[in-house]
Amino acid sequence: MAFKALRRGARAVxxxxxxxxxxxxxxxxxxxxxxxxxxxxxxxxLAGSAEVLWRPRLLLAQVFNxxxxxxxxxxVSGLFVGMVLxxxxxxVLSQFGAEESLGVMVAASLVRELGPVVTALLVAGRAxxxxxxxxxxxxxxxxxxxxxxMAVDPVRRILTPRFYGGLIAMPLLVALFSAVGVLxxxxxxxxxxxxxxxxxxSQMQSKVDFREDVVNGVIKGLVFGVVVTWIALFQxxxxxxxxxxxxxxxxxxxxxxxxxxxxLDFVLTALMFGN
Amino acid sequence: MTAVTVGSGPAPVxxxxxxxxxxxxxxxxxESECLVRIRGLRFSHGPRVIFDDVDLDIRRGSVTAVMGxxxxxxxxxxxxxxxxxxxxxxxxxxxxxxVHALRQSALFELRRRMGMLFQSGALLTDLSVFDNxxxxxxxxxxxxxxxxxxxxxxxxxxxxxxxARDLMPNxxxxxxxxxxxxxxxxxxxxxxxxxxxxxxxxxxISMGVLVSLIRQLNDASRLTSIVVSHDVRETASIADxxxxxxxxxxxxxxxxxxxxxxRSEWVRQFMDGLPDGPVHFHYPAPDLAADLLxxxxx
Numbered sequence: 354m355a356f357k358a359l360r361r362g363a364r365a366v367x368x369x370x371x372x373x374x375x376x377x378x379x380x381x382x383x384x385x386x387x388x389x390x391x392x393x394x395x396x397x398x399l400a401g402s403a404e405v406l407w408r409p410r411l412l413l414a415q416v417f418n419x420x421x422x423x424x425x426x427x428x429v430s431g432l433f434v435g436m437v438l439x440x441x442x443x444x445v446l447s448q449f450g451a452e453e454s455l456g457v458m459v460a461a462s463l464v465r466e467l468g469p470v471v472t473a474l475l476v477a478g479r480a481x482x483x484x485x486x487x488x489x490x491x492x493x494x495x496x497x498x499x500x501x502x503m504a505v506d507p508v509r510r511i512l513t514p515r516f517y518g519g520l521i522a523m524p525l526l527v528a529l530f531s532a533v534g535v536l537x538x539x540x541x542x543x544x545x546x547x548x549x550x551x552x553x554x555s556q557m558q559s560k561v562d563f564r565e566d567v568v569n570g571v572i573k574g575l576v577f578g579v580v581v582t583w584i585a586l587f588q589x590x591x592x593x594x595x596x597x598x599x600x601x602x603x604x605x606x607x608x609x610x611x612x613x614x615x616x617l618d619f620v621l622t623a624l625m626f627g628n
Numbered sequence: 629m630t631a632v633t634v635g636s637g638p639a640p641v642x643x644x645x646x647x648x649x650x651x652x653x654x655x656x657x658x659e660s661e662c663l664v665r666i667r668g669l670r671f672s673h674g675p676r677v678i679f680d681d682v683d684l685d686i687r688r689g690s691v692t693a694v695m696g697x698x699x700x701x702x703x704x705x706x707x708x709x710x711x712x713x714x715x716x717x718x719x720x721x722x723x724x725x726x727v728h729a730l731r732q733s734a735l736f737e738l739r740r741r742m743g744m745l746f747q748s749g750a751l752l753t754d755l756s757v758f759d760n761x762x763x764x765x766x767x768x769x770x771x772x773x774x775x776x777x778x779x780x781x782x783x784x785x786x787x788x789x790x791x792a793r794d795l796m797p798n799x800x801x802x803x804x805x806x807x808x809x810x811x812x813x814x815x816x817x818x819x820x821x822x823x824x825x826x827x828x829x830x831x832x833i834s835m836g837v838l839v840s841l842i843r844q845l846n847d848a849s850r851l852t853s854i855v856v857s858h859d860v861r862e863t864a865s866i867a868d869x870x871x872x873x874x875x876x877x878x879x880x881x882x883x884x885x886x887x888x889x890x891r892s893e894w895v896r897q898f899m900d901g902l903p904d905g906p907v908h909f910h911y912p913a914p915d916l917a918a919d920l921l922x923x924x925x926x
Contacts, residue, residue, distance in 0.1 A: 499750030502710060502743070503764045503812075504736035 391587045394508070398516050398586070401509030405517050411510075415518025419480040419582070423526055426475055431463075431530035434471060435537025438462055442538075443546050453552035457560040459538035460531075464561065464570040465626070468531035470618050473577035476523060477610035481585035484515055485606040488589025489599035512586050519585075523578025524571045531570065569625045576621060577614050584610045663688045663820060663852045664709060668718035671701070671708060678704050680876035681718075686820075691846050691853040693867035695860060697898065697907060700874045702856040703747070706822045709854070710744060711735045723819065740768055743813030743821040747828060749805040751797040757784070757808050758793040764815045783811040787841060803834025807841070814845060820852040821845070827859040835859075839866055860899055864888075872898060874907070 405412040442458045488511070491497050497507040535557075542548040561567070585606045592602035664686035671679040678701040686692045694702050707713040708720055711727045720727045725738055751760050761780045765771060771779070784790040787807040797805060806826060813821055823842060827835050843866040846853045857863040864870060864884040872880040872887065872895055880887055880895045887899065897905035913919065 494753070495746045495748050495750040496752055498712065499744075499746055499752075499809075501712065502739055502746075503767065504739040505764075505767050506732075506736070 387591070390591060391583070394512075394587050394590060395583055397508045398513050398583075401506065401513040402517070404509045404513050408514070411514035412517055412521075415514045416521050417518075419476070419484075419515070419518045420522030420525060423476055423479050423522070424529065426479055427472055427526045427530050428533045430471060430475055431468070431533035432537040434467055434530075435459060435463065435534030435539075436541045438467070438534070439538035439541035439546070443542060443548070452546075452548050454556055454560075455538070455542045455546075455548050456535075456553035456557035459542070460535050460557045460561045461566060463531040463534040463538075464566045466618070466622070468534065469527050469570055469573035469577055470614060472527045472530045472574065473523065473581055473614040474611055476519070476526060476578075477581045477585070477607055477614065480519065480522075481581050481610050482603050482607050484519075484582065484585040485589040485592070485603045486599060488512070488515075488586060489592040489594070489602050492590065492592060493594035493596070493599060508590075512590065515586060516582050519582030520575065520578045523581065524574035527571060527574030527577075565626075572625075573618065573621050576617060580613050580617060581610045584613060661688060662686070663723055664854070665721045666709075666718065669708070669715050669720065670717040671704065671713070671715050673704075677876050679708075679715075682873070682876070682878055684871060684878065686852060686854060687869070688852050689846075689850060690868040691843060691855060691866050693863040693870045694854060694856045694873060695858055695863060695870060695898070696873040696879075698858060701876070702858075702873065703824050705873070706744065706824055706854065706856055710739065710742060710822060740816055741819045743816070743818040745806065745809050745813050745821065745823045745826055747825045749797070749802075749809040751800075751805060751809055751812070753797050755797075756793070757789065757795050757797070757800070760797070760808060761811045761815055764812065768816060779815070780811075783815055784808075786814070786845065787811045788837070801834070803830050803837065806830075806834075806838060810838075810841065810845070814849065814851075817849065818851065820854070823853065823855040823857070825857055826855065827857055827862050835862060842866055860901070874898070 438459045439455060442455050442462075443452060446452050446454055446458065488497075491507075491511065497511070500507040500510060539553060543550050543553050588602040588606035588609070589599075592598045662685050664684070666682060666684040669679045669682040669684070670677075684705075694705060696702055704713065708715055709722060709727065711730060715728050718728075722738060723741065725734070727735070727738065730738065751757075752763065755763065758780055761783050762776050765776050765779055781790055781793070784793055787810050789804060789807055789811065792800065792804060792808070797808070800808060810821075826838050826842065830838060839862050842853060842855060845851060855863055855867065864887070867884055870880075870882065870884055870887045871878055874894070879898075880890055880892060882890070887895065890896070890899075894906040896902070897907055903909055
């Protein structure tokens, strides 16, 4: 009797220790399997690249959906970010008597970092979530299965144009964000705070390097475009075909895309601007 | 691996068909007679065994009904026949081609000769009725717009919805959506149409329309139809041959008259819609008193 109780107790202790380890292992395997499926989907999407050349109207429609429909939120956000940068920058620079460098500070901050990162976060929230919900609902309402039964590959026909739409739209939106942000900085710095007009533009022109700063910023936009669109499409395609499943996938798409953008930004910045 | 089953049934009909009827083909039938031939089909979903050594034939030109209680794998069977799912074991041949072993390009080639009516209709929500029906024509055939227009109008006329060509899917009733989906399924003049629960959620008029449409289209276009349904009366009224499946097996097979005369307790319970019998009302559970006395909140 006592031996049995002892055995039961030992088993309970072993379970208490091993269960979390087993759960951790299960979660790890699940995450790895998800990562594998995501890469297979990306290969499938890329394999259908010719589709966008044969059917440019599909691509244009997606550039419109991801890009043009995000213009307002990106432009307004860029304007306010530029204005805030000018306010904060003026406060710091004026302590060193370097107010004339405000243009450089605003432009460099925008084209190097804030433009690509904030635009990617905005696109992940607006267009990324919309892509996930659209694909998830198409799956839940059997539209993707319907296409397959019509002998049409839904990945090539539906996902590939959306992927390239995001890829093309993101760098353009990054450029728009930075340009409008610089204008916002100009309005506040020159218009409100009295920074010299000529100094604002000339210092910006001489200190902001086109290849080093502007091109690298656009490259960041391209990379973020791939990542944000890929994550959004994968989450929609991999979602459980129920209302709760699509809702969870949409949330995951935004969270994963935001984290991936911030982590990748660090890596890219280290590669581009580190010595 | 344990099969999750509800209730128990009689000995299943093993493999070969019970009688030679318009909807069945003989065990040694020629390929030209038998459009779908399934042998030794096994399929599991996780620990749940959906099909366990199932044999099934579909004769060309027939309307074959596959009936059974909810959750017995009727839709799964259609997905296996159309290659959307792969079996764990066994063979599935459609028009002489091994669906289970085809590569994607060959499978897509075969699917151009198949149509499927999904339970939800599966219409593309951002396209009009006209564009939905035109979709497979534009994808697979290089036809001029006037020819596509004529074909689409003819297909819509066949389902009585030529006048609804400009409506969007969200403006259609459930019955209309299924008829549009049916027009799309026959757009490429397939050899076979798979119907997944075509009558579910339909009002009596829509149901009557769909029932007669399935039969008429099958006969007029010399199609082969597989109708998956648990609407016994409607399905039996148009079927040449019926398979009743449950617990992963074929429980009964034969013409509607044969099935109607079947004395098996299980088949009678299903066909007559009796609430209790070999298929129990209660899902397997521990004793109620013991369950109520168990501590816990879940």
